[in-house]
Structure formats: C-alpha cells, structure tokens
Amino acid sequence: MSAPNTPSASTAFDRHALADFRSLAGRIDGNGPRYTSYPTADRFHAEVGDAGYRHALNACRANAPAPLSLYLHIPFCENICYYCGCNKIITKDHSRSARYVDYLSREMAMVAGQLGERRAVMQSHWGGGTPTFLDPGEMRAVMAALHQHFDLLPEGEHAIEIDPRRVTDDRMALLAELGFNRISLGVQDFDPEVQQAIHRVQSFEETRSVVLAARRLGFQSVSMDLIYGLPHQTTARFNATVDRTLELHPDRLSVYSYAHLPHVFKPQRRIDAAALPPAGEKLDILVSTIERLTAAGYIYIGMDHFALPGDDLAIAQREGRLQRNFQGYATHAGYDQIGLGVSAIGAVAGHYVQNARTTDEYYAALDAGRLPTVRGFETSADDHLRRAIIGALMCNGTLDIAAVEAEHGIDFATVFAPELADLDRLAEDNLVRRTPARIEITTLGRLLVRRVAMVFDRYLRADAARPRPAPAANDAKAVPIARYSRVV
Structure with a gap:
C-alpha cells in the first residue's frame, strides 16, 4: 500500500482552470467516446467472428514471448444495482456459476491452444458482475485453469473487482492466497438516501473492513469507485461521501458520471428521474470533487481517474507509460489483451474481438468447438x-x-x-x-x-458529414456512448 501523502501545491488543481471548465462544459462537453479503444466499440461488426479471432491469435503467437493482459468477465450478481449498465446476470443460484466456470476454463484452453505456448501475463483483471459471487472452490478452479494455460507473472498487476457487502476477512485472505495484489471496490455513495434510491445499501463500516483487510494482507493497491449524478445527490452531500472516502485513503479513485438511459438499461426505470441532480448541480459536484481530491494529495490522472503520487498509475503517467484499455487508464502499454467470458472484449494483433453477450450463445459456441466471438473490428x-x-x-x-x-x-x-x-x-x-x-x-x-x-x-x-434524415416525432434520442460501464 502507498503511504499517506500530505497535500502539496503540485497536486492541487488549477482553480482558474476549474472556473473556466464550469463555463465551458455545458457548451462543448457533449456526449462522446471514452476511447477505451479506437475505433470505439460501437463500430464493431459481426464480420469478425471465430475465424477472425483465430487469425489474430496466430499473429499474436508470432509475437511471442511478449507478455499479455487478461480480462475475465464474471457476470453474476446476487442483487441488482439500479444504475448499472454492465453486462450482468442477477441470480442467487450458484449452480449457474459452477457451469460458467467450466466453460470459462474451456475457452481458456482454446485460446491458449491457438497461441501455442504458455504465455506470460503482466496484467490480469477480473470484472463483472461481481467476481466474488464465485464460491472459494470456483475461484480456485478459475485460477488453476489460468495457471495451467498462462504464466501469471508475480511482478505483474493482478486485480479483482469486489462487492464489500459480500466479502469477509476469510475471502480477502483467499484472494491474497490466489495471487491477487490489487482490489477494486464499488462504493458509489455513502449517503443512505442515495443508496436506497439506487438499491445498493452498503455501510461505511463494511467498506472500511475490506480496506483494512487489504492493508493487513499486503495488497499493493486499493481502488474505489464513486458515481456522481445519482438521485438525491447534492454537492454538500457528495462532499460528505468524499470525506468518508478520504478517511480510507484508497490508492486510486474513479469518479464516474451517471448517465440516465432507462430506454437502454431497464433497471434504471426504477430510478426517480425527478430526484436526479440538475446539470448545474452535477457539474458543481464534479468540480468540487476534483478540488477536494487534488487538495488532499491525489494526482488527477485524467477523465475520471485519480491516484496517490506513489501509486503505479501516477508513476506510469510521470514516466510516459500510461495507456487506455477497456478498464480505463492502465500502467503497461503495448500488450495484447485477451478477453475471456461473456461479453468480454479483447485487443489482439490489431483486432478487437468481443464475445457473445449471453451465456446461451457463449456455451453453444464452445460446445460447437468455436471461439465465442460474435463481433469485432480489424484495424487499418x-x-x-x-x-x-x-x-x-x-x-x-x-x-x-x-x-x-x-x-x-x-x-x-x-x-x-x-x-x-x-x-x-x-x-x-x-x-x-x-x-x-x-x-x-x-x-x-x-x-x-x-x-x-x-x-x-x-x-x-x-x-x-453524413446527411441525416429528419427524426420522426416519436424517435428516441440518440444513446450517448459515455456511460457508467467498464467495458465501453
């Protein structure tokens, strides 16, 4: 863990820039890509499937022994969070995850077989859903399959997203035993009224318990996610959440903007749109958060990411090694990324590839001996x-x-x-x-x-530049590309 840092003038953000941002944001900061890839995922098409992915893996094979990055998608959650736009399956039936683990291992074997040798992995990330939905035996099985087919370098970054409401001290000890050295935990907001409105009730004590366990167990980094623009939020109330977050002193922070798109994400229909902060208040929340985090010693990495000066993310930025990938900002540039699991996206040898979004499609492809890729893009x-x-x-x-x-x-x-x-x-x-x-x-x-x-x-x-037909009176508004999700 990084040692606490005292605030310094070098980390505090320019107040004049923040004042100008207030006046400009409404005029020129419209919806747009987050550029976790280029071209962006909305440009992917169905012409890149199993054959296209195999071609990319063969090209990656020729690039051995360069290390890889891995992303594993675990889609299961026991409870739904109304704001979430990620690809997830809400269930309490753990037999579904047991089957999923089996197929995930089969996909690993197919991909590794195409690569031809046990490749080194410098970065791995388990996302979701809630990866800690898997029981300890299932987690051990997934990690054993990874070690069978890939060489997870001990000096690399190996991260997992966790739900503090579902993780005990014993589970944290298991994560350390399995080789994870970084954790990312969702908070969103500590305010009880906001939590009730988004159907994610999570106490400060539950969150603190996980952070303290990570420190005891020697995890290298703790990352926390906040979301602004949620119902009942105000600048003052969100400042209280920032205060509680600073008490926990996470190494990294992501502060995401909530996009209310109930016509796209059905759970958002349960959010009272009238309770959402108006645009001006939402902007004030963001500006205040940037001021307070940078004054507290955090480096503004960019977009929605902050890190302590001693964290690898801040060091990578100083050394010019920072990159964008499907998890946002990352510390190692130039590695092909293998995506495993439903909806997972990979970036391999100039190709983007994305797996089937449903388990039925995913299982059917693997049963047929095909990689479960359903769309992608070959870059020029x-x-x-x-x-x-x-x-x-x-x-x-x-x-x-x-x-x-x-x-x-x-x-x-x-x-x-x-x-x-x-x-x-x-x-x-x-x-x-x-x-x-x-x-x-x-x-x-x-x-x-x-x-x-x-x-x-x-x-x-x-x-x-393309002429656009006049919209019909009942046409829905265009869907912004930017939203709260780790995979766009």
Missing part, C-alpha cells in the same frame, strides 16, 4: 495512427508531431489539415496549445480531453 493503418495520437493526448497530454511523422511516414500537416483547423478553434478556448512540432493539452484541456481526442476520430467526422 489509419486506425492505428489515430489510436496512437488519441492515446498520446489522453494519457500523456502531449503529442510529438515529428515522432509521429517518422514512425508512420506521413506529413502531419497535410494528412490532418481539417483536424488541425479544429484544434485551432479549441485553442481559442484554451484547451490546447499547438506549434508545428507539438500539440499540448492545457490544464483546462485535461478536464475536457475527450473533446480534444474526438477531433482525431475519423468515424465521428464521417458521421457529422
């Missing part, structure tokens, strides 16, 4: 170039134009003339500074970095 040279640019801006806040030209054999000003014109307009709002040699994100621009990254999204530019 242009996609690769733009992904590198977007990643550099979102992770490092700067782009060395000469380095991009040398690596990709292009004249930047010619290829990106329309994009540079758009950047100059953003420069008028002090989001970027541009010279012929470099593009730099300003302090204000870091708060609106998605808006800067969108300039280089060729697909969004094509969408904007």
Whole structure:
C-alpha cells in the first residue's frame, strides 16, 4: 500500500482552470467516446467472428514471448444495482456459476491452444458482475485453469473487482492466497438516501473492513469507485461521501458520471428521474470533487481517474507509460489483451474481438468447438495512427508531431489539415496549445480531453458529414456512448 501523502501545491488543481471548465462544459462537453479503444466499440461488426479471432491469435503467437493482459468477465450478481449498465446476470443460484466456470476454463484452453505456448501475463483483471459471487472452490478452479494455460507473472498487476457487502476477512485472505495484489471496490455513495434510491445499501463500516483487510494482507493497491449524478445527490452531500472516502485513503479513485438511459438499461426505470441532480448541480459536484481530491494529495490522472503520487498509475503517467484499455487508464502499454467470458472484449494483433453477450450463445459456441466471438473490428493503418495520437493526448497530454511523422511516414500537416483547423478553434478556448512540432493539452484541456481526442476520430467526422434524415416525432434520442460501464 502507498503511504499517506500530505497535500502539496503540485497536486492541487488549477482553480482558474476549474472556473473556466464550469463555463465551458455545458457548451462543448457533449456526449462522446471514452476511447477505451479506437475505433470505439460501437463500430464493431459481426464480420469478425471465430475465424477472425483465430487469425489474430496466430499473429499474436508470432509475437511471442511478449507478455499479455487478461480480462475475465464474471457476470453474476446476487442483487441488482439500479444504475448499472454492465453486462450482468442477477441470480442467487450458484449452480449457474459452477457451469460458467467450466466453460470459462474451456475457452481458456482454446485460446491458449491457438497461441501455442504458455504465455506470460503482466496484467490480469477480473470484472463483472461481481467476481466474488464465485464460491472459494470456483475461484480456485478459475485460477488453476489460468495457471495451467498462462504464466501469471508475480511482478505483474493482478486485480479483482469486489462487492464489500459480500466479502469477509476469510475471502480477502483467499484472494491474497490466489495471487491477487490489487482490489477494486464499488462504493458509489455513502449517503443512505442515495443508496436506497439506487438499491445498493452498503455501510461505511463494511467498506472500511475490506480496506483494512487489504492493508493487513499486503495488497499493493486499493481502488474505489464513486458515481456522481445519482438521485438525491447534492454537492454538500457528495462532499460528505468524499470525506468518508478520504478517511480510507484508497490508492486510486474513479469518479464516474451517471448517465440516465432507462430506454437502454431497464433497471434504471426504477430510478426517480425527478430526484436526479440538475446539470448545474452535477457539474458543481464534479468540480468540487476534483478540488477536494487534488487538495488532499491525489494526482488527477485524467477523465475520471485519480491516484496517490506513489501509486503505479501516477508513476506510469510521470514516466510516459500510461495507456487506455477497456478498464480505463492502465500502467503497461503495448500488450495484447485477451478477453475471456461473456461479453468480454479483447485487443489482439490489431483486432478487437468481443464475445457473445449471453451465456446461451457463449456455451453453444464452445460446445460447437468455436471461439465465442460474435463481433469485432480489424484495424487499418489509419486506425492505428489515430489510436496512437488519441492515446498520446489522453494519457500523456502531449503529442510529438515529428515522432509521429517518422514512425508512420506521413506529413502531419497535410494528412490532418481539417483536424488541425479544429484544434485551432479549441485553442481559442484554451484547451490546447499547438506549434508545428507539438500539440499540448492545457490544464483546462485535461478536464475536457475527450473533446480534444474526438477531433482525431475519423468515424465521428464521417458521421457529422453524413446527411441525416429528419427524426420522426416519436424517435428516441440518440444513446450517448459515455456511460457508467467498464467495458465501453
């Protein structure tokens, strides 16, 4: 665990930038991608299936012995949280998870067989759902299968998402025994009225117990998730949640924006829309949270991520090793990511691949001897170039134009003339500074970095240029790409 850090001027966020953010956010910070991938997941298509994934795995095999990242999706939850947009199965029937573990192991064997040898893994992450829905025997079985087919490096990051309401000290000891060295726990809000409204009642004491256990057991990092924009939240009430969170001193914090989309996510229909904070109050909550976390010593990593200066995420940012993946910001760049389980997304050898979203489809594919991939995307040279640019801006806040030209054999000003014109307009709002040699994100621009990254999204530019028919009177509004979910 990182040692407590005293607040310093170097971590406190520029108040002038926050004031400008208040005035700009409503005008230019519309819905847009989070760029956990480029192209984004809404561009995936069904033409990439089993054959396409096998082709990608063969290409990855040729890149051995480079280490991999792994993501495992465990979709089960005992209770529903009304705000959640993740792919989950609500059940108390643990026989369903026993069957799932069997098929998950079969998928591992198929993927590892295609890779040809037991590959090293530098990063692994169990997400959900609630991975700790699995009973101890099932968790041991999944980990045994992983060790059979992959080499989980002890110096790597091995994380799991947990529900503090369902984890005892014994279960925490098991997680440590199995080799997890990082935990991520959902909090969302400590206010009892907010918790009742979102159907997630979780006491501060339950959360503190898990954090203290992690410290006793030597976990390297504890990450906590908060959500702003939930029913009954106000700036003052959310500040109280931030106070309680700071008492626990997590190494990392994610502060997500809630998007109310009841026409997409049925559980959200149980949330009283009239109780949601208005846009101005929601913005005030975010600004206040950034001020208070950075004043308390947290580094603003970007988007919705914060970390203590001694945490690996902050160190990776300082050293230029930060990257975006399907879990948000990550510490190791350049690794192919294998996705395992229903709806899991992988990024392998220039291909994005996503598994079937339902267990029935997932099981049927594996029974037929097929990898359960149902959609994906094969990236082009242009996609690769733009992904590198977007990643550099979102992770490092700067782009060395000469380095991009040398690596990709292009004249930047010619290829990106329309994009540079758009950047100059953003420069008028002090989001970027541009010279012929470099593009730099300003302090204000870091708060609106998605808006800067969108300039280089060729697909969004094509969408904007395409004529649109007038909507029918009863058409639903377009669904924003950004929402609370770890897999978009």
